Amino acid sequence: MKFILISLILAFAIAAPLIWTTDYWHHLMVLAAIYAIVALGLNFTLGLTGQLSLAQAAFWGIGAYTSALLTVRHELSFWIGLPAAAAVSALFGILLGFPSFKLSGHYLAMTTIGFGIIVRLVLQNETDLTGGADGIAGIPAPTLLGFDIDDNRKFYYFALGFLILLSIVALKIQHSRAGRAFQAIRENEMAASATGVNINRYKLIAFMFSALYAGIAGSLYAHSAGYISPDTFSFDQSVIFLVMLVLGGSGSVYGTLIGAILITFLPEWLRFLKSYYMAVYGAGVLLMMIFLPTGIWGLLEMIQERIIGRPGEVLPPLERPGEPRKAELSVGAKK
Amino acid sequence: MDFITFLQLVISGLAMGAIYALVALGFVLIYNAVGIVNFAQGEFIMIPAFFGITALVTWHLPVPIAYSLVLAAMAVFGLVFELIAYYPLRNRPFLPVVISTIGASILLKNLAQNIWGAIPLRFPGLFETGTLNLGGLRIGLQHLLILGVTVILLILQYLLFEKTLIGKKMQATAQDKQTARLMGIPTNKMIALTFIYSALLGGVAALLVAPILNVTKDMGGPIALKAFSSSIIGGFGSIPGAILGGLFVGVIEAIAGKYYSAYTDGVAFFVLIAVLLFRPQGIFGERIAEKA
Numbered sequence: 275m276k277f278i279l280i281s282l283i284l285a286f287a288i289a290a291p292l293i294w295t296t297d298y299w300h301h302l303m304v305l306a307a308i309y310a311i312v313a314l315g316l317n318f319t320l321g322l323t324g325q326l327s328l329a330q331a332a333f334w335g336i337g338a339y340t341s342a343l344l345t346v347r348h349e350l351s352f353w354i355g356l357p358a359a360a361a362v363s364a365l366f367g368i369l370l371g372f373p374s375f376k377l378s379g380h381y382l383a384m385t386t387i388g389f390g391i392i393v394r395l396v397l398q399n400e401t402d403l404t405g406g407a408d409g410i411a412g413i414p415a416p417t418l419l420g421f422d423i424d425d426n427r428k429f430y431y432f433a434l435g436f437l438i439l440l441s442i443v444a445l446k447i448q449h450s451r452a453g454r455a456f457q458a459i460r461e462n463e464m465a466a467s468a469t470g471v472n473i474n475r476y477k478l479i480a481f482m483f484s485a486l487y488a489g490i491a492g493s494l495y496a497h498s499a500g501y502i503s504p505d506t507f508s509f510d511q512s513v514i515f516l517v518m519l520v521l522g523g524s525g526s527v528y529g530t531l532i533g534a535i536l537i538t539f540l541p542e543w544l545r546f547l548k549s550y551y552m553a554v555y556g557a558g559v560l561l562m563m564i565f566l567p568t569g570i571w572g573l574l575e576m577i578q579e580r581i582i583g584r585p586g587e588v589l590p591p592l593e594r595p596g597e598p599r600k601a602e603l604s605v606g607a608k609k
Numbered sequence: 610m611d612f613i614t615f616l617q618l619v620i621s622g623l624a625m626g627a628i629y630a631l632v633a634l635g636f637v638l639i640y641n642a643v644g645i646v647n648f649a650q651g652e653f654i655m656i657p658a659f660f661g662i663t664a665l666v667t668w669h670l671p672v673p674i675a676y677s678l679v680l681a682a683m684a685v686f687g688l689v690f691e692l693i694a695y696y697p698l699r700n701r702p703f704l705p706v707v708i709s710t711i712g713a714s715i716l717l718k719n720l721a722q723n724i725w726g727a728i729p730l731r732f733p734g735l736f737e738t739g740t741l742n743l744g745g746l747r748i749g750l751q752h753l754l755i756l757g758v759t760v761i762l763l764i765l766q767y768l769l770f771e772k773t774l775i776g777k778k779m780q781a782t783a784q785d786k787q788t789a790r791l792m793g794i795p796t797n798k799m800i801a802l803t804f805i806y807s808a809l810l811g812g813v814a815a816l817l818v819a820p821i822l823n824v825t826k827d828m829g830g831p832i833a834l835k836a837f838s839s840s841i842i843g844g845f846g847s848i849p850g851a852i853l854g855g856l857f858v859g860v861i862e863a864i865a866g867k868y869y870s871a872y873t874d875g876v877a878f879f880v881l882i883a884v885l886l887f888r889p890q891g892i893f894g895e896r897i898a899e900k901a
Contacts (some may be wrong), residue, residue: 326704377885379703380646381845384837385885388878391834399871509830513711520708552719559712563705564697 287434291427300426302538304498307433308491310534313518314444314527315487320516321525322453323480324460325374329386330515332393333485335507337363337492339397342410342502352416352497359493360486367485371478390509397504409503413496429498436494437531440487444527447483456480457525517559523571532570610867613745618863624752626859627759631814632836633843633851634766635807641783641846642803643695645706646837649714651829653811656717657683658732658819658828659725665733672735680812687808691801718826727826734820755817762813763852779803831874835862838881844891854892 291300312334319327340362341355373385397404404410415424416432423432447453455476458466467473496502514537522533540555547554566573610618632650639647657679664675694713698706736750770776781789782799790796814832822828835858843854858877866873884891 326707373882373885380640380707381841381885383646383707384834384841385882387834388838388881391878392875395872395875509834513715516708516711520704549723550719553716553723556712556715556717556719560694560709560716561712563701563709563712567701567705 284438288431291430297426300430302542303430304426304433306535306538307430307437308495308498309515309518309538310437310531311433311440311491311494312488313515313522313530313534314440315484315491316515316519317444317484317525317527317530318447318456318480318487319484321519321530322448322456322460323477325477325480326379326383327370327386327481327484328383328509328512328516329370329390329393330484330488331507331509331511332390333363333367333488334492334495334511335393335397335502335504336366336485337489338496338502338507339404339410339492340489341493342413342496343404345414345497346410346412352414352493355497356416356490356493359496360489363489363492364482364486367481367483367488368478370485371481374477374481375474387509387512390512394504394507394509397507404504407504409501410496411501413500413502415500416497426498433494433498436490440490441527441531444487448527452476452479460525521559521562521569523569526569526571529569529571536570615864616746617748618867619860620748620756621752622860622863623856624749624755624859625818625863626839626856627755628814628818628832628855629836629839629858630852630855631759631762631810631817632832633840633855634848635810636833636837636840637846637848637851638783638803638810639807642779642800643699645695645703645710647807648707648710648833649690649694649717650807650811650836651831651833652714652717652721653683653687653808653829654815654818654832655721655824655826655829656686657812657815658824659721659730661816661819662725662730662732662824666730676816679816680809683808683812684805687805688801690808691804695800695804696797714830722826725824725826729823729825732819732822732824736820749821751817751821758813758817762810775802779806835874835877838877842877842881842884842891847891850891857892 290303294300294303312330315333316327316330319325337359341352341359344350344355344358345352370386370389374382377385398407400406415422415429417423418432421428423429448456455466455471458469458471459473459476463473495506518533518537519530520533521536522531523529541551544551544554562569568576632654635653636646636650639645639650660679660682661675664670664678665672668675670678690713694709695706698709734751735754739750740747741750741753768776770780778789778794779799779802781792781794782796783803786796789799818832819828836855839854839858840851841854842858843850843852858880861880862873862876865876
């Protein structure tokens, strides 16, 4: 059943550029794939480990700038720029992981917001290093086995390849020892620590993966757009990544993919709202938190549970990070 | 830097810091009452600034009437905000509520842009650019007004919380909702009042600061983030901490901005990260572990 569903979705993803044939739609598909990779990264910190990070756009930007600077200024290949982007971004991720040892909830959120704002100020003001507000232009298209990936349709398949690979890796990690450690930290830090989970180490690993994914996506973005500027990597963009994750279903790879794709294409489907689109989008986020706090994937799993009577990979509710559930403390381990 | 320049920077820094302090108070009061951080607090400044422009510029109302109208509208706004963005989620954990306030913020910003347009507007101030000259020391009259009003407001707030029954009920609700309810205090009403008061603080801050800024849909965000940092720097959850943290950030920002003008907007966050790493309870606060 699951196998058929996944094959169908894959077939659709591969056929999509042949159904919507304009360059503009191909461009959106590239964006959707890239956003999905960034959101998958955020799923490690927020979704699995329960650490509210609002710096995802900054990691994305660090990746994009690293790759762009190496290929434009030093004329290196994309295949050096991409791993370099992932590495530099992951390094910053580890750096931002350290405050999470002591801080949780709002404090950690504010630290990550501060980090994001400082990164953007550096991109904007260190003109010698980053090109300042003008950004960097003329970023070359990547080549793969001698083929130039120079239009949006080719780039879509290229990015889709990365997305599929990174989704599989994310699933593997989620169901590995590390993934269970992440979730243990989210559910109850104290209990996780008591059962021998090295909390600080796994928090750092979660932040590293989150930044690593964002860095890879940043490199892909830079080389598909050909031009980057600091404005793209703003706090508002971090919020959009957060909304993607929560709309789809925080904590689930499939949910994250759904969220990223929906949020990318929603403006197109809601064109008729014109200038009211963003207002409706805000209202939608608000209403969703009231009526659908576990996201679309959570809803689908609930329906599946009703029909089959067997619980699926039940989506855990979004809990206050770092704080044991009050109900469990008083009533025992009743869920 | 000579002493006069330094003093001028300190005074203008204190004025901006007073605004951060008012907004930080708004954060802290809501946080103490319901345990969430309101990410739409910036819109509590942006909305009254636009209200003020409508009352003063579009309707040509005299200043006292216009200002009163703005504050009355903000009281209603605070209540409506509570009913929509907080009340339905009152029993949910922290993250959904935070995201719902983020949604409210996106909604408000874009409604404002649709109503008042995307072009930055000018808010007519009481003193325009008048300055007071004290033997070479030039102080902006608007800055003096900000400081004066903030001091009066803080005294009034002290009287409200310490000397009136309703203030004590609000405090009791913030300290322990369940016990307060057992004592017969209508806690839901007190929470609504807290939101209204927080919106009023935003309204006052907006009337004071809008004349020296451009009024746009995005004007509130940076102020709110800096105010939030200030309240953590001062010690989150503490009212004196929010005020002192706000003033501290305002002054540091003014002085640092003189030398590194490009990074003015980052100063608050550099200080924040330094404080969180070396003294996580904030300068005046209790330990975070007890409140996080």
